[in-house]
Amino acid sequence: MTFDERYFAVGRLDRLSYGRSLIHRLDPRVKVVATLLFLITVISFPPHEIVALLPFFLFPVLLLTLGGIPAGFILRKIVFVSPFALTIGIFNPVLDTRTVTVIAGLPISAGWLSFLSILLKFVLTTGAALLLVATTSFPGICHALRRLGFPPLFVSQLLFLYRYLFVLAEEAMRMTRARDMRTFGRRGLGVAVFVRLVGVLFLRTVDRAERIYGAMLSRGFRGDIPMLRKFRISFGDLAFLAAATILLGAFKFYPVTEGIGRLAQGVWP
Amino acid sequence: MHMADALLSPAVGTTLWAGSVAVGGYASKKLGSRLDDRLIPLMGVLGAFIFASQMINFTIPGTGSSGHLGGGMILAILLGSHAAFLVMASVLIVQALFFADGGLLALGCNVWNLGFYPCFLVYPLIYKPWVGDGKNPGRILVASVVSVVAALQLGAFSVVLETLASGKSELPFNAFVLLMQPIHLAIGIVEGVVTAGVIAYVHGARPELIESMTASRPLGPRVSFRKIMITFGICVIVTGGFLSWFASTHPDGLEWSIEKVTGKGELPEAEEGIAAVLKGIQQKTAFLPDYNFRPPESEPKTKEVSSDWPGIDSGTSTAGIVGGVIVLAMVGFIGAGIRFFRRGGPAR
Numbered sequence: 325m326t327f328d329e330r331y332f333a334v335g336r337l338d339r340l341s342y343g344r345s346l347i348h349r350l351d352p353r354v355k356v357v358a359t360l361l362f363l364i365t366v367i368s369f370p371p372h373e374i375v376a377l378l379p380f381f382l383f384p385v386l387l388l389t390l391g392g393i394p395a396g397f398i399l400r401k402i403v404f405v406s407p408f409a410l411t412i413g414i415f416n417p418v419l420d421t422r423t424v425t426v427i428a429g430l431p432i433s434a435g436w437l438s439f440l441s442i443l444l445k446f447v448l449t450t451g452a453a454l455l456l457v458a459t460t461s462f463p464g465i466c467h468a469l470r471r472l473g474f475p476p477l478f479v480s481q482l483l484f485l486y487r488y489l490f491v492l493a494e495e496a497m498r499m500t501r502a503r504d505m506r507t508f509g510r511r512g513l514g515v516a517v518f519v520r521l522v523g524v525l526f527l528r529t530v531d532r533a534e535r536i537y538g539a540m541l542s543r544g545f546r547g548d549i550p551m552l553r554k555f556r557i558s559f560g561d562l563a564f565l566a567a568a569t570i571l572l573g574a575f576k577f578y579p580v581t582e583g584i585g586r587l588a589q590g591v592w593p
Numbered sequence: 594m595h596m597a598d599a600l601l602s603p604a605v606g607t608t609l610w611a612g613s614v615a616v617g618g619y620a621s622k623k624l625g626s627r628l629d630d631r632l633i634p635l636m637g638v639l640g641a642f643i644f645a646s647q648m649i650n651f652t653i654p655g656t657g658s659s660g661h662l663g664g665g666m667i668l669a670i671l672l673g674s675h676a677a678f679l680v681m682a683s684v685l686i687v688q689a690l691f692f693a694d695g696g697l698l699a700l701g702c703n704v705w706n707l708g709f710y711p712c713f714l715v716y717p718l719i720y721k722p723w724v725g726d727g728k729n730p731g732r733i734l735v736a737s738v739v740s741v742v743a744a745l746q747l748g749a750f751s752v753v754l755e756t757l758a759s760g761k762s763e764l765p766f767n768a769f770v771l772l773m774q775p776i777h778l779a780i781g782i783v784e785g786v787v788t789a790g791v792i793a794y795v796h797g798a799r800p801e802l803i804e805s806m807t808a809s810r811p812l813g814p815r816v817s818f819r820k821i822m823i824t825f826g827i828c829v830i831v832t833g834g835f836l837s838w839f840a841s842t843h844p845d846g847l848e849w850s851i852e853k854v855t856g857k858g859e860l861p862e863a864e865e866g867i868a869a870v871l872k873g874i875q876q877k878t879a880f881l882p883d884y885n886f887r888p889p890e891s892e893p894k895t896k897e898v899s900s901d902w903p904g905i906d907s908g909t910s911t912a913g914i915v916g917g918v919i920v921l922a923m924v925g926f927i928g929a930g931i932r933f934f935r936r937g938g939p940a941r
Contacts, residue, residue, distance in 0.1 A: 331648065334691045363698045368603045371761050375913035378920045385924050389931035405693045409597040412762050419763040435763060442599045442761060449598035449696045456697075457690040465690070475621035477633065482683045484637020489687065492638070492645035500649050518651035519790030525646060526795055530802060533638040537631050545630060585916025 331493050333401060340393055340458045347391035347459045352468035354561040358568045359456045365572045366448045371438045372424075375581040377445065382571070384451045391459045398458065402450045413442040462486045467555060480549050488532075496525060595688070595703050596752055598696030602759035609755065610701030616709055617682055620675040632676060639668065640680045644687070651787075665711035666741045667788045670720060671803070674712045681708035706751045711744035719743060730793050737792065738785030745781040749773040 341348070347355075366380055388395050420435035457465070463483060470479040499521055507513055537545075574580065598606075624632070643664045664684060668677035682704045688694040695703045723736040753769045756762050762769075796803055 330692070337691055359697065363598060363696070364603050364606075367598060367601055367606065367698060375917045378917045379924075381921065381924045382927065385928040386931070389928045389935065392935065401693055408595060409599045412597075412600055412756065412764065415768075416763045419765070438761070438763065445761075446597060446599035449698065450693045453598075453689055453697045454693050462690070475618065475625065477621045477625050478617065478679055478683070481633050481637040481640070481679065482686065484634050485640035485680075485683050485687060488638045488641040489644055492641040493648060496645035496648040503649075513650075513652045515651055515787060515790065518649060519787060519794055521649055522646045522787075522791050523794030523798065525649075526642060526791065527799060527802070529638055529642040529645075530635070533635040536634045536638065540634065541630075581916035581920050582912045583916065584919050585912035585914070588915050588919055589912060 331497070333397075335490065336397065337401075337454070337458055338462065341461045341464075343392060343459070345391045345459075347387055350459075350564055351555050351557050351561040352460050352464035353471055353555070354557065354565050355456060355460050356465065356468045356472070358565055359452050361569060361572055362452050363449055365576050366445055366452075368576070369441070369445070372434060372441055374437060374441050374444065375585075376575070376579060377441065377448065379575045379580045380448055383568075384448070384455055387455045387459060391455070393455065393458050398451060398454050401454055402447055405450060406446060409442060409446045413439045413446075416442070464555075471555075476548050483549055484536075488536075491532075492525075492529060495528065499525065595695035596699040596706065596755060598698045600756050600759060600761045601696075601699055601702070602761065603698075605755050605759045606698040606701060608701075609705050610698075613682065613701045613704040613709070616713065617679060617704070620678045624675045624679070636672065636676050636680050637683075639672065640683045640687075643668065643680070643684050665707050666715065666720070666737070666744055666784075667791060669712045669716035670737075670788070670792060674716055677716070678708050678712040681712065702751070702755050706748035706755075710747040710751075711740070714747065715740045715744045730789075730796075733792055733796075734786070734789040737789035738782060741785035741788055742778060742781035745777040745784070746774060749777040 362380075362383060366377065369376060384398075387393065388398065416439040417433060417435035420433065420438065422434045423431045424434050424437060425432050460468075463486070466479050466483050466486075469482075470476060503512060503517065503521065647664075665677070665681050668680050671677070672680065685695070685700060685703050685707065689697055689700050689703070720736050720740040723739075724732050750770070750773070753766070753773055756764070757766060757769065764772075792803075
């Protein structure tokens with residue numbers, strides 16, 4: 325993915341988050357808490373666990389379908405960020421070659437199991453973060469953080485960051501485009517020009533911050549950004565949180581997959 | 594070098610979260626008490642600036658590969674420790690959410706590795722004393738390179754420690770260190786040169802800017818380390834205490850319930866800590882008494898035992914595979930069903 329594509333993907337994620345589905349309308353706090361619970365549960369499985377992780381795919385699938393989020397888009401983003409986890413994980417099959425079991429004549433080593441386990445956890449956890457932001461507007465998340473006890477100063481500047489992310493990104497894109505048009509081959513792409521570009525961008529940024537501050541002062545800014553939309557936790561929100569907790573607990577503490585497998589084996593001997 | 598959720602254990606993840614939240618709370622308290630509001634938009638917009646500057650690439654001399662600006666150190670130099678730490682944390686939050694770099698649970702680790710070290714260790718201890726009043730470009734260059742390298746080395750080393758402590762990767766310590774440190778040495782040198790260049794450029798173009806930023810910010814260099822360390826220590830004790838309480842009280846109850854469920858008491862002696870608890874809970878809740886597919890790490894790592902495995906659990910692993918296929922099919926079916934009904938059936 326080139327830089328522009330990455331940038332536009334952020335914009336797309338942002339647009340998705342303003343949907344009006346069932347999932348989008350849940351209180352942001354509830355979604356943040358549920359996501360954290362989900363992450364901790366998934367991560368708490370031992371390094372070689374695979375089958376017990378499979379039921380957890382129910383959650384992303386529900387969010388994708390109920391929230392109307394395009395699955396391919398989320399999957400592409402997950403694949404794009406996978407290199408680090410893959411690089412570290414791929415050493416497991418090399419280093420841990422004890423044979424655990426033989427399936428259809430193929431010996432399966434413990435290393436491959438743990439690698440597969442890392443992969444599954446990676447897809448689940450990365451997907452959870454992306455789906456949280458695809459179904460919850462970023463101001464909503466900031467508001468949730470604020471209500472969950474994060475300092476107002478921190479939340480305010482986080483909101484500023486988000487708001488000006490797109491403005492400054494476009495400015496940077498214009499600058500790189502201008503540079504690319506004036507460069508031939510590799511000339512002009514070196515450190516010297518880069519340093520000046522970033523320096524100029526920095527100066528413009530500081531001036532912009534000054535103007536923003538002046539504009540906000542004249543509109544009554546006192547160091548805090550209030551939100552017009554008031555969030556109240558409704559019965560539906562609590563029901564969602566309760567259902568998620570119960571399901572997570574069930575998937576964590578009962579070998580659901582194995583149970584189903586055994587049942588199936590009982591039905592078709 | 595963003596840490597990933599999939600490589601973390603809950604204990605390591607939550608401990609580092611506690612540490613980062615403690616430092617963040619401390620920093621915002623410190624800032625809040627002597628802040629003029631001017632700093633809030635400046636911090637936010639500079640966070641956006643870090644993103645924007647990462648969009649501009651440059652070619653690294655001699656290699657032809659491209660690099661970009663990292664962030665932590667340049668923020669610390671421009672904003673001072675406290676504000677820079679908060680901005681870095683925000684940058685990482687946005688990266689975790691929108692770019693899926695790292696993860697939400699690994700956010701604690703990432704803020705620690707990429708925020709705490711440059712802002713609270715390297716900046717006040719290396720950069721600030723070295724550069725002094727910041728009039729000498731040579732000193733700025735050397736100090737920036739050394740600082741960025743030091744911060745990145747600390748960060749990379751922490752990634753190694755966090756991964757190993759989590760026990761998801763089989764990489765031995767030595768190999769992992771040899772993999773991480775040299776790469777980040779190279780990155781650090783390039784990034785240090787670039788950081789120095791940007792600082793020098795801004796200094797040359799608008800010298801009053803850096804001076805006024807330095808003057809207006811609250812006590813950059815004089816950070817009370819004792820306080821941070823005490824806060825962090827308390828967090829570690831609370832988290833560790835909570836987890837070890839969890840670990841020490843549960844086995845008794847567990848043994849009892851294992852006895853009830855499976856008829857045989859006593860967990861294997863060798864296990865301690867959170868892994869034992871989690872595994873114990875798994876055992877306790879095995880509603881199928883002969884459920885015997887145990888994660889291999891619970892077995893003593895010897896050849897004889899591993900050669901026994903196929904015989905022991907071929908039955909359960911088939912159940913696992915059959916169940917896995919069915920579960921995935923069910924999940925897919927549910928998803929397809931919801932999609933179908935949301936579109937209002939085949940008529941449309």
